[in-house]
Amino acid sequence: MKQGRSWLLLCGHVFLCLSAISALATPDVPAGQRPGCPANCGDVDIPFPFGIGERCALHSGFKLNCTITNGTTKALNGNIEVTKISVPKSKIWMKTTMSRQCYFPATRSMNYSDAWVNFTNTPFSISEVDNKIVVIGCNALAYMTSASYVIGCYSTCKDATLENGKCSGAGCCQADVPKDIQYYKAYFNENYNTTKIWKNNPCNYMALMEKAAFSFNTSYVESTVFGETYNKGLVPLVANWKIRPWSCEVARKNMSSYACVSSHSECVDSTTNVPGYHCKCSKGYKGNPYIRAGCQDVDECLENANPCGHGICENTPGNYSCSCHPGNHMTDGFCVPIQKSPHFPAAPVVGASVGLVVFVIAVAGACLMQERRKLQKIKQNYFRQHGGLILFEEMKSKQGGAFKIFSEEELQQATNRFSDQQVVGHGGHGTVYKGLLKGGVEVAVKRCTAITEQHKKEFGKEMLILSQINHRNVVKLLGCCLEVEVPMLVYEFVPNGTLFHLIHGNRHGRRRISLASRLGIAYESADALAYLHSSTSTPILHGDVKSSNILLDGDYMAKVSDFGASILAPNDESQFVTIVQGTCGYLDPEYMQTCQLTEKSDVYSFGVVLLELLTGKKPLNLNAPDDEKSLLMVFMSAVMENKLEEILDDQIKGENNVEFLEGVVELAKHCLEMCGQNRPTMKEVADKLDRLRKVVQHPWEQQNSGEDQSLLGVPSSLASSTIVSDEYFSIKKNAIKNLQSGR
Known part of the structure; x- marks a missing residue:
């Protein structure tokens, strides 16, 4: 009996040891081969680093759920259906919603359904190579917004001929997807709708979708068939994925989490501005680089037509080699029979060889000259086209x-x-x-x-x-x-970066920026915009005023840059831009409604820059609660509740500058008026900033500052005193009020 118990205990210990060994080996097994980890979900293959359930995936970002809905098995990432995963391309195919704008005769009103996708804090980003922004309709102006972009297009059927397969503005228009975006939301401009044309054209659509899956059909504008064609409003979307938001150099420092575990695998850095890495098999190998021994040698001799032609192909690790059968030799990568040299007189053979060489050189030279002429002609055509x-x-x-x-x-x-x-x-x-x-x-x-x-x-x-x-x-x-x-x-070249990086870069160890410096930069920027608006031969509208387009030179003097979005002030209405472009957070709301860029659009955007200088906060913070995402809304709320000091940058609090800050706050509020006509001109903005900065830059207590003191009407004897009386502060306060009112 005791022997039986001993045998049972021994078996138990062996079982526990085997279980421990199995548990240690599990991380090296691909997801589909782990106990309880399926290799597919319905028709979708699930390769590692993805997995069904968190235990089967590399980390939570690659976790999928496999569910059955109405008898159909689907792989889901969150609530988004996954239809295909590619490890070699580091891409994933998903189904996302489209946006609709339809007229309902029963209610005599437009009905809206807006689409959005948020990949923030996930391994995914929207592929700008594989997707397009598509707008369909006979009177549709739609656009998508992300953290940094607003972009869209206008589709019309008026005076236009619609063609199947053609999407260039007649019934259908499309725009490129910006690079590096993880979030977007689609919107319609409500001034463009189907209220008057609903009998023939009931709906407008907007979708960010895979361009290879879309081909325009004229029936899409005549009914609701577009929404029905794409699986009840779901369209295919292609996303890129990265293992972690680290560079390869950083990832290799922690080998316990480094994902490129297969021998003959390589780490590849992201080509976007957002850091990240993925893995691939080395040249001559294929398979899954995320599992051990996942990259296997490609047998080039069997996989393709014989790469050695009529020769002998021998596979080698990661490559192949060629040799020839007896009686042949290798020439230019091909096996050709060895020709016995006939006995010809030497002189004619040498002469013929030299002649052949000369002929070949002459032909090559003529071809080269022809190509150069062709290239030169192309360059000349471009030169003429561009004026x-x-x-x-x-x-x-x-x-x-x-x-x-x-x-x-x-x-x-x-x-x-x-x-x-x-x-x-x-x-x-x-x-x-x-x-x-x-x-x-x-x-x-x-x-x-x-x-x-x-x-x-x-x-x-x-x-x-x-x-x-x-x-x-x-x-x-x-x-x-x-x-x-x-x-x-x-x-x-302007060496010191942008105002955006000066304000927001390296928050914990950033350079201190005094109020005087901020006002100086603001004045210089405003003066530049005023010059563009009113002092050039033709007024110039910048169109994309933001802190990242204000550069700083070696002395931290502001220089306004990036006229990529600028336009010359139009002479008539037909010249106005109808495609909405710009930077989210800075866009003039009046421009969003009318699509007409004016001088006051630049004034509004400059008002947002003033808020950045005052608060040290970014115009948009998508990770904040809904009522704190927009800096403008936070600012207006603080002003109404008299809590402005709570949102001011810590660097400019407590400088005995309350009066000056009130002047800047009032100016910012004036610039951010919803109606453009109520905003000041850039010249007025520059003049007020100039007056404020002159006072702040010249302390009252300094001697020999009679010019600045006389600006506010304060006696020099009082200003030079080391102890300033209450009367002095009273004079100073009244003077600043006069300054703010422009007197």
């Missing part, structure tokens, strides 16, 4: 102007062939590279992503106007390159 001849003639007439037309080769040399190491910034309109011209001049070269046909025709004329801008607080446009498909712009 280069007009610009060149104007430059000749002015003689000695600083504006220059650069060649493509010059800018390639300056930027090391547009190397990624030279990138200093990305924007909605292009990428900016740091360059070094011959002579050691540092420049910023902007490569724009696209240009409209209308803009091509007007580009030369606009360059003439922009080249004449001469203001110390506007980034100088030094020249342009016109011999490429999309022109490149060359600006002076």
Whole structure:
């Protein structure tokens, strides 16, 4: 009996040991092979790092649920259906909702259904390569917003011929998806609807969806068939995924969490501005790099047609080698029979060989010259299209102007062939590279992503106007390159980054910015915008005023930059822009309704910049509660409840500057009026900031400051005293009130 019990105890210990060994081995087993971890959900394969349930996934971001709804098995990430996962491409296919705007005759009203997706704090981001923003309808203006962008388009059937498969504004329009977005929400402009055309065109649609899955059909604008075609309002969306928001260098420092565990696997850094990494199998291997031994050698000799032609192919780890059968030799990668040399007289053979070489060189030279002529002709066509001849003639007439037309080769040399190491910034309109011209001049070269046909025709004329801008607080446009498909712009290089990074960068160890410095930067920026609005030969509207478009030079003097969104003030209504673009948080609400950019749109955006300078907060904070997402709403609420001090930047509290702050607050409120007509001009804004900064920059207690003291009517004897009486503060307060009222 005792022997039986001993045997049972021994078996129990063995079982426990085997269980422990199994538990230790589990992390190295792909999800589909782990106990209880299925390799698929319905028709969808679930490769690791994804898994059904948290135990089966690499981490919670890759956890999926497998559910059965109405007899159909679906894989879900949160509440979004997953239809396909690709490990080699690091992509995932999902089904998301579309937005609708339909007229209901029964209620005689428009009905709206808005779509949104939020991948914030997940491994996913929306693929700008695989998706498009699509708007369908006969009177539809729709757009999507994200943390940094507002972009959309206008679709109409009026005076237009609709064609199946064509989506260029007639019944259907589309726009590119911005890079690096994890969140979007779709909106319709309610001024454009189907109230008057509902009998023939009941609905408008807007979807951010996979472009390969969409082809326009004219029936989409005549009924509700578009919503029914895509599985009751669900459209396919392609998202990229990353393992962690770390670079490969950072990820390798913690091998316990490093995901590229297979031998013959490589770590790949994200190509976007948002850090992150994923894994891939090395060249010559395929499989899953996220599991041990997941990358297997590719047998090139069996997988493809014999890469050695008629030769002998031998597979090697990660590659292959070729050899020839006896009687053959390798020539240019092919096996050819060995030819016995006939006995010909040497001189004719040598002569024929030399002649052949000369002939080949001549033909190659002629082909090279032909290609060069062809390339030169293409460059000349681009030069003419972009108004280069007009610009060149104007430059000749002015003689000695600083504006220059650069060649493509010059800018390639300056930027090391547009190397990624030279990138200093990305924007909605292009990428900016740091360059070094011959002579050691540092420049910023902007490569724009696209240009409209209308803009091509007007580009030369606009360059003439922009080249004449001469203001110390506007980034100088030094020249342009016109011999490429999309022109490149060359600006002076400004070294100290942007106002956005000065205010928001490195919150715990950031540089202290006094109120005087903030007012100085605000005044310089306002003065530059006032100059653009009223002192140039043709008024210039910036169109994208924000703290990241205000650069700081070596002395931290402000320089307004990025005219990628700028337009020359239109002469008639037909010239107004009808595609909404800009930066969320700074956009003029009046512009969002009318799509008409005015000088007062820049004033509104500048008002938001003033709020940033006052509070040190960003215009939008999507992670905050709903009533705190918008800095404007937080500011207005604090003003109404007399709690302004609670939201002011700690760096400017307690500087005995309450009166000055009140002046800036009133100015910001005036700039942020909902009605553009009630806002001041940029000239008025600059004048008021100038008066405020002069007082703040020259302390009252300093001697020899008679000019500043006389500005407020205070006796110099009082100002120079080390002990200032209550009478002094009374005079100071009254003077500031006069200053704020403009007297």
